[in-house]
Amino acid sequence: MLIFTDFSENVFLNPIVKLYRQHFNKKSFENVYQISFCKNETLKIKHSACHFHVKIMVYYFPAIAGREFFSVSVKDLLALQYKGDRMGLTYLESVVLSILKRINGERTIYALLHLLQGKRSSQTIQDAHLYKLTPYFSTYPTVSRSRLEKMMESLKRGGLVEEIAEGKVLLTSRGEEKLRLHLAKCPLPEFLNGWKYHQVTESFWERLTLLVQVSSNLIHQERSYIPIRNKQETLSWVKQFIKQQSGDRYTLAERLYEELISALENSAIKPELVIIRLTGFKKIGLTLSQASEQIGMEPTHYHYEFLNCLHFMFNKILDVPSAYPLLDGLLNKAERLEPLTLSAKKTYKLLQLGYSADEVAAVRNLKQGTIEDHIVEIALIKTEFDIDYYVPASKQERILLAAQQISAKKLKQMKERVTDASYFEIRLVLAKYGDIEWN
Amino acid sequence: MELKQYLAKYFPFPDFRPGQHETIDAVIEKNHTISMLPTGTGKSLCYQLPGYILEGAVLVVSPLLSLMQDQVEQIMAMGEKRVIALNSFLSPQQKAFALLNLENYKYIFLSPEMLGMESVQDRLKRLSVALFVVDEAHCISQWGYDFRPDYLKLGEFRKKLGKPLTLALTATATEEVRKDIAEKLYLEEWKEVVYSVDRPAISLALERVASFREKLERTHELVNFFKGPGIIYFSSKKVAEQAASQLREKGTKKAMAYHGGLNSESRVLIQQQFINGQLDVVCATSAFGMGINKDNVRYVIHFHMPMQLESYLQEIGRAARDGLDSIAILLYSPGDEQLAYQLAEAELPDQYQVERLFGVLMEQQIPYDGLSQRAEELSMVCGFTEIQWRIIMEYLSNLESQNYLADSETLMQLVENRIAVKKQQIRTMLDWIQTPGCKREFILESFNEELANKPANCCSSCGINREHYKETKSSIEQEETVMDWKHDLASILLISERIE
Numbered sequence: 001m002l003i004f005t006d007f008s009e010n011v012f013l014n015p016i017v018k019l020y021r022q023h024f025n026k027k028s029f030e031n032v033y034q035i036s037f038c039k040n041e042t043l044k045i046k047h048s049a050c051h052f053h054v055k056i057m058v059y060y061f062p063a064i065a066g067r068e069f070f071s072v073s074v075k076d077l078l079a080l081q082y083k084g085d086r087m088g089l090t091y092l093e094s095v096v097l098s099i100l101k102r103i104n105g106e107r108t109i110y111a112l113l114h115l116l117q118g119k120r121s122s123q124t125i126q127d128a129h130l131y132k133l134t135p136y137f138s139t140y141p142t143v144s145r146s147r148l149e150k151m152m153e154s155l156k157r158g159g160l161v162e163e164i165a166e167g168k169v170l171l172t173s174r175g176e177e178k179l180r181l182h183l184a185k186c187p188l189p190e191f192l193n194g195w196k197y198h199q200v201t202e203s204f205w206e207r208l209t210l211l212v213q214v215s216s217n218l219i220h221q222e223r224s225y226i227p228i229r230n231k232q233e234t235l236s237w238v239k240q241f242i243k244q245q246s247g248d249r250y251t252l253a254e255r256l257y258e259e260l261i262s263a264l265e266n267s268a269i270k271p272e273l274v275i276i277r278l279t280g281f282k283k284i285g286l287t288l289s290q291a292s293e294q295i296g297m298e299p300t301h302y303h304y305e306f307l308n309c310l311h312f313m314f315n316k317i318l319d320v321p322s323a324y325p326l327l328d329g330l331l332n333k334a335e336r337l338e339p340l341t342l343s344a345k346k347t348y349k350l351l352q353l354g355y356s357a358d359e360v361a362a363v364r365n366l367k368q369g370t371i372e373d374h375i376v377e378i379a380l381i382k383t384e385f386d387i388d389y390y391v392p393a394s395k396q397e398r399i400l401l402a403a404q405q406i407s408a409k410k411l412k413q414m415k416e417r418v419t420d421a422s423y424f425e426i427r428l429v430l431a432k433y434g435d436i437e438w439n
Numbered sequence: 440m441e442l443k444q445y446l447a448k449y450f451p452f453p454d455f456r457p458g459q460h461e462t463i464d465a466v467i468e469k470n471h472t473i474s475m476l477p478t479g480t481g482k483s484l485c486y487q488l489p490g491y492i493l494e495g496a497v498l499v500v501s502p503l504l505s506l507m508q509d510q511v512e513q514i515m516a517m518g519e520k521r522v523i524a525l526n527s528f529l530s531p532q533q534k535a536f537a538l539l540n541l542e543n544y545k546y547i548f549l550s551p552e553m554l555g556m557e558s559v560q561d562r563l564k565r566l567s568v569a570l571f572v573v574d575e576a577h578c579i580s581q582w583g584y585d586f587r588p589d590y591l592k593l594g595e596f597r598k599k600l601g602k603p604l605t606l607a608l609t610a611t612a613t614e615e616v617r618k619d620i621a622e623k624l625y626l627e628e629w630k631e632v633v634y635s636v637d638r639p640a641i642s643l644a645l646e647r648v649a650s651f652r653e654k655l656e657r658t659h660e661l662v663n664f665f666k667g668p669g670i671i672y673f674s675s676k677k678v679a680e681q682a683a684s685q686l687r688e689k690g691t692k693k694a695m696a697y698h699g700g701l702n703s704e705s706r707v708l709i710q711q712q713f714i715n716g717q718l719d720v721v722c723a724t725s726a727f728g729m730g731i732n733k734d735n736v737r738y739v740i741h742f743h744m745p746m747q748l749e750s751y752l753q754e755i756g757r758a759a760r761d762g763l764d765s766i767a768i769l770l771y772s773p774g775d776e777q778l779a780y781q782l783a784e785a786e787l788p789d790q791y792q793v794e795r796l797f798g799v800l801m802e803q804q805i806p807y808d809g810l811s812q813r814a815e816e817l818s819m820v821c822g823f824t825e826i827q828w829r830i831i832m833e834y835l836s837n838l839e840s841q842n843y844l845a846d847s848e849t850l851m852q853l854v855e856n857r858i859a860v861k862k863q864q865i866r867t868m869l870d871w872i873q874t875p876g877c878k879r880e881f882i883l884e885s886f887n888e889e890l891a892n893k894p895a896n897c898c899s900s901c902g903i904n905r906e907h908y909k910e911t912k913s914s915i916e917q918e919e920t921v922m923d924w925k926h927d928l929a930s931i932l933l934i935s936e937r938i939e
Contacts, residue, residue, distance in 0.1 A: 216931045224516040226714075228707050230508050232529055250934065257932040261925060272924035280931030284712040287705040290695070293687075 089182045091301035092143075093151060095136070097179045098188060100161065101171050102131045108167030113148050116140040118198055120341045122373035126431060129380050134195035139307060140300075186301070189308030190268065197314050200331055205310065206234045207241070207330045209278060209285065214238060215256055216280030218249040228279045241329060252326075259324050263313045270295075273302065274309050340381055347374040348382070357390075372424045379431040387432050391425045399429040445488055450517065452484070458634040459484050466570065466606055467492050471629040473576065473607045473617050477636055477756060482608045483510055486572045487519075490545050493604075495569030499548045502575050502587055507548045513732070514546060521545040525553045538562050551589040554596050568603040573624065576607035577749070580619035586857075588833035594623045605629075610756065611636060611749040613886055636752055636886050640759040641739075642908070643878040643898040644768040654770050658682060658742060661768060662692055665738045666910040667719045672754050674743035674778060676700050676724055682742065683722035692719040697727040725750065734760035738908065741769040746779050747864040748871060748885060764896070766908045769872065776869050783861035787854045788827045795821045796831070797847040807835045830854075877901055 089097070099112050107127060114124040118138020128137045152169065155161045160175030171179065210229045217225050227235060245252050264271035273295060279285040286294065292302035314331060321328040340348060350360045361371045378385050387396070395418070402417040414426050442463060446452060458476040462485040465472040476482055490497045501507040504526055511524045523537055523544045541547065541562060553559050573579065579590040597605065607620050621629050648654045658671060673679040676698040686694035695709045695718055712718045714733045721727060722742075736758045745751040751769070759765035788796075799805070799820060805813065810832055818828050834850055867885065874881050878898035880890045896903045 212931060219932075219934050226509070226512055226516075226707075226711060228704075228711060230703065230707060232533060236533075253932045257928060260928060260932075264924075272922050272927070275924040275927050276922070278928070278931055279708070279711070282715060283931065284708055284715050284717055287695075287701075287708045289705070 089178060091186070091298055091304065092140075093155065094179060094182045094186065095140075095188065095300075095304070096148070096151060097155070097160065097171060097175060098183070099131075099133055099136060100169060101176070101179070102133055103127075105164050105168045105170040107131075109148060109152055109169065110145075110167060113143065113145055116143050118194070122341070122344065122377045125341075125377055125380060126427065128195060130430060135189075135192040137194040138198035139192065139194040139304065189304050189311075191308050191312040191315060192304065193311045193315075194307075197311050200314070201307065201310055203234070204314075204331050206231065207238055208327075210234055210238045211241065211326075211330065212256065213279045214242065215249070215253040216283075219253045220281040222281055225281075228285070245326075256326055259327050263316050263324060263327055264309065266312065269309045269312045270305060271309060273306050274313075277306075340377065343370075344374040344377045347371055348378050351375075351378075372427075376424075376427050376431045379428055385432075387428050390428055391421075395421055395425065396429050396433075399426055400433060403430060442488070445491055449488070449491055449519075450484065452481075455484075456481055458632055462606070462632045463488050465630045465632060466604070469604055471605045471626045472632060473609075473612075473620055473626075473629055474632040475609050475612050475617065475636075476632070476634050477610060477638060477752075482574070482610070483513070485608060486570060486606055487514065487546070489570055489606075493569035495567040496541075496544060497546050497570045497572060498563070498568055498603075499546065499572040499574060500551060500554065500593060501548055502551065502578050502590065504550060506574075507550065509731075511546075511548055519546070522548070524548040525559065526550040527552070541566055551587070551592065555589065555592060560596065560599060564600060568600060571597060571600065571603045571605045573605070573607045573620075575609060576620050576624075577609040577612045577616055579607075579623045580612070580616045588830055591623065591833070591837075594625045597624055611752050611886075613749075635883070635888055637879065637883055637888070637890070638752075638756060638759060639892070639894040640762055640764055641755055642764065642766045642894070642896040642903050643755075643882075644766060644903055645872055645878065645899045646768055646770050648770055648772045650772055654742065654772055655682060655685065657770060658740060659686060659689060661738075661740060662686060662694075662720055664905075664910065665766065665908050667692070667737055668713065668716070668733075668735065669720045669738040669740065670728065670736060670754075670757055671720060671722045671740040671742055672727075672745070673722060673724055674782060678742065679722040679724055686720065686722070694718065694720045694722060696722045698724040699726045725754065728754065728757045731757070732760075733757075735763070736760070737763075737765045739765075739767045741767070744769060744771060744775050744779055744865075744868055744872065746783060746861065746868065748868055748882060751868065751871075752882065764907065766896075766903070766905075771872050776865055779865045779868070780862065783865060784858060785824070786826050786830075786861075787857055788821075788823060788831060789854075790851060792821045792823060792827070793831075793847055793851055793854070796823075797843050801843050807838060807841055810835060875900060 095116075096112065099115065100109075103111065111124065111127050114121065115128055115133055115136055116139060118124075118141055125137075128134045152161070155175070156163060156169070159172055160178055161169040162172050163169050206229055210227060213225075213228055217223075229235060229238075242252065247255075264274065273291065276291050276294065277285045277288075288303065288306075289299060291306075292299045295302060297305065313327070317324045317327050317331055346364065347360055350363060351357075355363065357371050357375065358368070360366075361368050364371075375390065379387055391399075398418050399414065399421055402414050406413050406417070411423055411426055415421065415423065418426070442460060443455075446455065458474065459481065462472060462474040462476070465474075466485070466489045474482070474485060476485075486497055486499060499510070501510065507524050507526060511522055514522045521544050523546070525534065525537060525547065527550065529537065537544075538559065549559075573590075573593060578587040579593060580586065597603070602625065605624060605626060607624060607626075609616075609620070612620065617631060617633075620626075646657065648657050662669065662671075671679075671682065673682070676696075679698055680696045683694045683696035686692050695712070697706065697709050701709070709718070709721065710727070710731060713721050714731065739755045739758045741751070741754070745754060755767035758767060796817060799817065810817070814828060814832070817823070818825075823831065831850070834853060835846065838846060871878065871881050877890070877893070877900050879893070879901075883890050893901065896907060
């Protein structure tokens with residue numbers, strides 16, 4: 001199905017060049033390494049720099065729509081006329097647009113970047129809660145600043161967003177419509193919960209894949225194989241874990257099998273996305289890129305659906321931990337579930353010892369504002385943290401009332417309504433009750 | 440006990456491979472030894488077996504973390520549990536625990552950076568060391584094709600340990616390099632066990648193509664023609680990806696790219712898929728291959744020319760470990776050497792970067808021992824790559840005194856010398872490509888060897904019957920299997936009787 005590849009010879013392909021320029025905002029074909037047609041009438045452009053895998057509907061090229069293309073010459077392509085506007089959205093674009101819609105131009109795109117990367121700063125954590133974006137927290141740690149900036153350029157060029165201030169954008173009505181159409185066909189993952197699970201997802205997956213491999217080799221009496229995980233920490237953990245299990249090797253594998261079937265069986269998710277990645281006796285699992293190619297999803301889409309499956313499974317395990325002793329073991333004994341930043345944790349300890357915020361600032365040689373940031377973060381995470389000491393109960397009520405009346409969560413507007421409240425008090429109250437009261 | 444009895448007792452091998460017996464003999468007779476054995480002859484046996492004869496621990500310095508991990512796993516897979524790798528994979532607690540209990544280990548693998556730590560050095564000094572092993576010893580020599588500045592410290596370290604019995608292992612080292620190894624390790628007297636670099640089971644072919652595009656097409660044809668599995672080596676990650684994805688899309692072979700840009704999960708999986716026969720061909724950069732035990736690789740294609748004869752030998756040496764006939768093809772199109780020259784220069788800092796660095800150092804009066812704290816900042820200001828920075832750091836931090844002006848000149852001198860060496864090596868590789876004479880003879884001559892027996896399908900100059908390497912089985916079109924995840928999971932975790 002491949003047509004042509006080498007672009008080093010300055011092949012000038014009108015329609016595709018146009019599409020490409022529009023989409024990637026680049027002048028040359030430098031980074032494209034492949035353009036191909038598939039049976040299902042999509043045109044793929046692979047872009048090496050960021051592994052874009054864009055599908056462009058071939059119906060934009062009326063002359064070739066409906067035909068099967070396995071060998072189209074460069075000449076043929078040159079004769080085609082490009083008839084269409086900007087193509088559909090990539091999966092990541094749909095995620096980004098959904099988030100931008102929530103943020104509503106009140107934060108820059110870098111807030112979004114930090115959210116996806118899972119930056120552990122008070123600002124990012126507060127924003128995640130304020131805009132109800134906690135599911136996306138730390139769900140794409142490898143996304144880069146430049147990739148996001150390029151995407152923004154492309155979205156602007158396509159008229160899907162408009163920049164209202166430096167780095168702040170709003171969706172245009174066109175953007176809203178595109179997003180709506182895209183989400184109707186390809187909804188966002190419903191069980192995703194990055195905030196709750198970001199610290200356990202990776203270690204759970206490392207342990208699970210190793211445990212499955214070891215169990216599978218155990219029941220096949222195979223002792224000599226190379227573990228697919230090479231982190232010493234994971235290796236020792238799984239070794240310990242197996243030692244603690246009662247019953248023989250066959251029971252262990254069977255229990256693991258049954259727990260996985262029970263935890264994954266649901267029509268709302270696609271368990272095969274997880275299973276094809278698993279390694280067993282003489283059967284090595286697929287990498288992310290192989291899996292996404294086999295399933296036929298672009299890699300980012302696959303990544304999010306995969307996370308969706310894992311988080312669905314985590315919900316199910318935590319609902320009835322006793323039904324999943326093995327999986328719960330892999331999950332619970334993972335690294336601490338406490339997501340306070342290190343510095344906020346130190347502040348928290350001092351507050352618990354009875355120091356006031358001012359004293360903590362003095363002891364730690366930090367600015368008052370920093371300590372206030374910590375207190376807001378603590379209120380977000382520690383449900384038992386009492387804020388009455390910092391904001392009188394009556395003022396809390398007035399702030400919450402104002403929050404309900406103002407749909408856009410702009411601190412400035414809230415302050416205009418509750419004139420005697422400081423920004424710190426407003427943020428603290430929103431942090432404490434935001435999630436519950438706004439629902 | 441005879442050596443063969445030890446072999447039978449501790450290892451699953453019926454017999455020694457060429458050079459192993461001689462090397463082990465030399466070592467247990469307490470000779471410092473430099474052993475050059477062709478790749479695929481099982482160099483690790485040369486220190487594992489003496490470990491069972493000599494009293495004390497065997498210290499093994501290994502240049503690559505992944506390689507070290509592989510060796511530890513292979514030793515463990517043979518049932519020897521007294522083995523540990525001290526490297527940056529360990530958490531501080533694990534490291535502390537391991538150091539405390541070091542007496543309990545027979546085989547201790549170390550990365551060069553670990554050896555640089557005083558706490559580790561002090562601990563090792565109190566240990567009874569039976570044998571000090573330097574794996575991939577050619578890395579110590581700047582004439583070697585894979586020079587690693589941190590290997591230079593090994594000599595000093597060996598001195599600190601009281602010059603224990605030493606074994607230096609390498610697959611490819613000219614006489615010059617071997618001499619350099621001895622000098623850098625402060626060996627006064629040593630024995631050499633040198634086996635021919637020749638691999639008679641591997642037929643050596645050179646093919647000329649006109650352009651990059653033709654090369655891609657030719658690669659595809661070759662992959663379809665030859666009996667696999669095979670490895671294709673590239674100098675560029677990007678092109679490796681491109682070729683792999685083309686081979687997949689054309690649909691006949693299962694191909695994957697392997698390079699340093701992949702995450703560790705993908706690297707392990709692809710490597711294991713290849714070993715397990717789930718892939719027909721891997722499109723790789725030189726990151727692939729070290730420490731991979733796969734004995735039935737039938738062909739190695741070089742898409743780009745290697746930078747030295749030594750790395751060419753190392754890479755084609757991944758074929759034919761089972762001794763069966765295999766073929767190596769290097770694809771050359773005019774001007775390919777330009778890429779090699781560029782890569783060689785890019786590894787080293789240029790004059791402009793060095794001047795800029797010393798400008799900053801002088802302006803802010805930064806002492807050399809303060810360099811590592813400012814690595815990120817200085818690399819950014821001067822545009823150093825990681826390798827460039829490492830070379831500079833190693834050079835400056837080992838200087839006894841500090842004189843910005845003079846040091847910047849000597850550093851530039853060093854850089855120029857290194858570039859000259861690298862260029863010379865590329866020219867030798869190019870000579871090999873262009874020689875109308877026997878390709879095998881050329882290689883042996885450059886290692887001061889003579890070709891005693893010419894194998895039947897020697898090289899493209901002497902003539903190769905390609906049919907001999909042809910895939911005879913017709914490839915079976917794999918039916919699109921309907922995916923049933925429960926069945927897949929059952930096949931992994933249930934024994935066959937229980938799968939209905």
